[in-house]
Amino acid sequence: MPEDQNDAVTDRSAPIRVVLAKLGLDGHDRGLKVVARMLRDAGMEVIYLGLRQTTDSVIAAVEQEDADVVGLSMHNAGHLALAPRILQALADSDLDVPVVIGGIVPEADVDTLRDMGISAVIHPGASALEVADAVRRSVA
Amino acid sequence: MSAGSETRAAGELLERARSGDRRALGRLLTFVEHRDARAHGLDDLVHPHATGNAAVIGVTGAPGAGKSTLVGHLVKEIADAGQQPAVLAVDPSSPLSGGAILGDRIRMDGVAEGRAFIRSMATRGHAGGLALAVPGALRLFEACGFGPLVVETVGVGQVEVDVTRTADTTVVMVAPGMGDAVQANKSGLLEVADVLVVNKADRPGADDVRRDLEHMLDLGHITGVTEHWRPEIIMTTATTGEGALKVHQAIQAHRAHLAETGGLEDRRRSRIRQEVADRMTRRLEDAVTACLASEPEELAEALQGTRTPASAAAALMERLVR
16 A cells, blocks of 8 residues: 555646636637637646636736646737737746747748747647647647 | 755745745745646645635636636725735636636736735646645645735536535635526536626626525425525625725625624635545555556456456555555
């Protein structure tokens, strides 16, 4: 019988916890719902915040849920304005958590986003495997 | 890291969490949830600060009944009354992938944002240790000054119901269109209710649900089940928050009743008893897994058919318990 009084065993199979959200006025959440399902089926725990979130609400969720990664869906061409804000907000809260962006992002902006510190950009048409891989790699 | 330095790390996080660092608390909750080696010694550190006095409110009901939405408003009422609520929102894990979509927060954020610490927890299957993670998380919340503590679970599955019924006050939510009086009687959920909520009161059929519940409670009166406490039935519309104040008042009334009758101490004791039982069960399960992994002779005999499974189990148990 185990002697350990605290029942502590290291659980190596702990699922990745990912916060999914859309920031501000951007009402197209069908893609994000599909992504939530893809990540669940890849064995991750998805904290689904959905529409009309703020940087504050995302930060609060990351802190309280001890999330490993943030996934933001963007379909309103706001990515170049919103990405720096969320990265700054995370830095201000001393949170070292990668951010993945999915949605409509012109190819020309991808390098700019990556240079800012966005871990990955996922485009329409990405397979479930590609989506899960991008999230996993950003955490690793 | 050695066990000693892990305890120190957990101790530092606890200090920070107790002085209001939400990220530190978030991290500690992960330790508790994973039965992580980093949580080694955490329970001992938390224990002196967790008095067991914080009110624990269980909220349960069928999926889609409106639990999370109501909890959002309930948490607001609690915060308005000058208290610091925390929420543990439990959602099921996929039995196939082990992943989960934790969608309770989305229902609470609009109202409860900034007013409560909300943590989503996946059930992680039967062996996932939900029964152990919940009491550990509640103690942690209390040690960090939170209370009352709300635990929300879907009212399906024994573990979820057990978790909820160990609360001081159990709120069971139903909504119209989810079955008639026979269903209401069939479900063991209603039996554990201290407060009954009929949500979606603006929908057709809500009054019928209320009537069915009243009848059911009348029968409980005859059989003695509701002798000491007859749950109040409250009509709510969680999307607007209507009725949330009444739910809060009913919870407080039930707690006052428990305090008067000594029921509070009874529930506290049964909660601890349950946790001790759950931890023992977990240890036994671990021991059984380890025993079978060692490919004992009795197992081989059962596999060959020269021994019945029951006889193999009896012989192995004999060894295990000794």
